Amino acid sequence: MRPQYEKKYKIPKPTRRKKIMNIVYLMTILLVFEAIGLMLIVFPRSEVSELEKRELAKFPEFTAETYFSGEYTEGISKWFSDTVPFRDQLMEMSYALRDLKGFSEGGSEIKLHGVGGTVQPESRPEQTSKPDIDEPVSKPAEDDTETIDSSATDTETAETIETEESGNAPIDIPDEEAPNEHDAVDIKNNGVAVVGSGADTRALMLYGGSYNVGEAYAKVINKYKEALGEGVNVYSMVIPTAVEFYSPRELDAYSASQLDNINWVIENLSDDVKAVDVYTPLSQHTSEYIYTRTDHHWAALGAYYAAQKFAEVAGVPFMDISEYEQKVVHDYVGSMYTYSDYDPNVKNNPEDFIYYVPNNVDYTATYYEYILGEDGSITGMAAPDEGSYFWRYSDGSGLAYCTYMGGDSKIVHVKTDTDNGRRLAIFKDSYGNAIPPYLFGSFEEIIVIDMRYFTYNAVDYLNENGITDVLFANNAFHAATASTVRYYENFLTQ
């Protein structure tokens, strides 16, 4: 009954020719196998991936415990596969190979990565119902394990950094600086779309935000206003991201409306909190370079229009863009290359990262750097250090957005030569990093606080520093993410 595909022990004696065929085949394939094997074993192992912006796996330490739990052997397998020689180059080949599995349609040129389904249209919660702040807030952050990095971790690039103005005084980047585990992608994204071709290629993170977190976000800002009292102005600026303006129609069903969510936040702000509508000015300038194409951030010009709007709402003077000097980091390929699972279209269409440095302003920026442990958590703070607000990255660096303060895990105090009694604190995600340069002529002091890295009580800290204006500047993803609200809640009580 059993199927017999090979007659055992009765294999016909191979002919001489067959034998030669076998030997030729065997010798050749063995040669290929050995060549690859030798390449993998002989050459030095990689330690850092610039592509993924992370340190690669380390050879595990042997203990009886790690051995019997299987961690040790698993660690060796992982180490071997993670640290192959020439890893980044091979990875790029690997992703180029993967890209052969299909094609993007002729006209629309849209490629989707990890898009799971339609975004369900939302109905507004009834106005009368009490907002349940605790529920969304207590949800665990979505994907804290994803590493994206806005802080300078890659050593090679870090070495080329020098301060913009003082020229030869390099900023020390502490070795401990670990990838920022919490940045932009622990957020409600619905996958990534790469649209367009050539110099119009644009990678977009699709939006999956929801109303209930937006409501909680507004409420926590209201709490700040309540706690700070009448003497302090509180502003909320929710910044739309590129998907809102550059997403083709086909993707409408897969990315929720940021405008609706932004308006929903505004509706839930108390009357004492001033909403800064940056959506309108940004939507009027979409033909300009207001968003990066290959990074998940906006571009300097977008932040300029947003800052302009903020200055108008806050009633402070504002310097025109003509008073700035334009600088460029060429051949920039940002984080979306990673988020798009290494879509070659993103890699092959780098952009010029343009930013603006004020010409005639004297300021000092004091850095209070947090020291981070291996898991990205705060373990201490370095001694205060003065430096430029702008860090210089070389052409081709994937970290160009870190031009602003070199990343997120720090508090930065900027003292300007303005003298108008106004002192601003900005609570922000990495989008907010690009705003302060346009306000050096608007405020006496600007304190930049990241929502993930702040260990003081917010009210005490703001009062001690004599803050008159508090701006919450977060992108629409973070304004719809439960962990954002949780961070801001904690700042009030910690």
Next chain:
Amino acid sequence: MIFADLLFLYIFIPAVAVCYALARYLDLALFSPSKHGSHFAQPQLHNPLQNGVLVIFSLLFYAWGEPIYVMLMIASVIVNYFIGLALARNHSKAVLILGLVFNIAVIGVFKYADFLVETINLLGFGIPLPKIALPIGISFFTFQTMSYLFDVYRGDAKVQRSFVNLLLYISMFPQLIAGPIVRYDTIANEINTRSISFDDIAEGSFRFLIGLGKKVILANQLSELSSQFLDGDVTALSAGSAWLGILAYTLQIYFDFSGYSDMAIGMGRCFGFHFDENFNYPYISSTITEFWRRWHISLGSFFRDYVYIPMGGNRKHQPLNIMVVWFLTGLWHGASWNFVLWGVYFGIIIMLEKYTILKVRDKIPSFILHIYSLFLIIFGWVLFYFTDFEKIGQFICSMFGGGAAGGWDYLAQNALTSNLWLIIASILCCIPFGRFIRSFYDESGTVRSAGFAAFMTAAKTVCAAALLIASTLLLIGDTNNPFLYLRF
């Protein structure tokens, strides 16, 4: 350790190959039958070093993933070794039953304890879950130990008096953790004595590369497509997305599992073992009955020969026998009721086929039979994929346009075009297209011209090198790609 892993490919394989070759050389020098007079005098002594090398590397292979449970496997082999010896002495049914009870107890405790307790708790009890971790490959190696006892009891194979050789049969790393379930009588002779020709190594290595490619090039890429649609909110899917997702899974599980079998069979052949085939183009079946003769053949024939036929086969209460076999087949795949449902689903279809389609098969156009079979097979994978019954319902609803995105949407269209070549290549690999090309190669070794033979050799070599290079590239940075069947 798994096969589709750089450490296995480029460290483990070269190490085992060098040691095995050395052992073979020494075996031939020291234990060759010609030096010991009669060929039949000491049959076990033909290749003790080779078997020793294989056992050591197999234990290393298993201990790599299961540093503690490797003891369980060795203990199980020790018990079965003595039961085997006892069976050889008196062929007692009581001893056989004792042995089977032992093996079933092992798999029952280590695989089904939680499931059993959960099911009992459904009746209102509150027994805490034992939470025993599943030892890798336990379903495969306990089935092999049982096959050994059966074959010795029935006299299909001679008892294995060497403990090392029995340990080799159970632990041999090519088939240890994900099959095929090699039956003892299949390789009983080859454990004691085996030859290895150039043909074996050439064919075995090529087979291995085919399997590697199936897993790394096809299955791993298909898994991205299937998980895109199956792992999220299934109520949000359009019918197109749902079908694409389950089609991708249909292809993925076949390449994943048959790829593993190919690698096992290929490596076995390089070591001089000839395992039975485990897959025979299952998706070209015209009936479900035929599908199960082509899918996971080693499991089907195990249940047929050791459960179905002993229960009476088609002579006594056949419907009962069929349902028992399919209940067990389902349960074997996982400690969850959806697997049982999946098994029983096929049991019912096969029973119905016996009275309907199989009788009028020749009168039905074959393309209708193929569509019928494929539909039921794909539908079966829905039951197989989702362990949650509510999700099965939601997914089926979406398959027929009841999801939030209706019948067809942009997402489905985009997924289809951006994976089109992958899907086409996968479907081509499901039909005996490769076998067709392969036949030219086999002919070229004998009847065709020398030029044609050279061309075919070059083609085969290029193909093998491409598979190896592409698979290696795709494995770099891909540290998490376990075989689906490792959890069964």
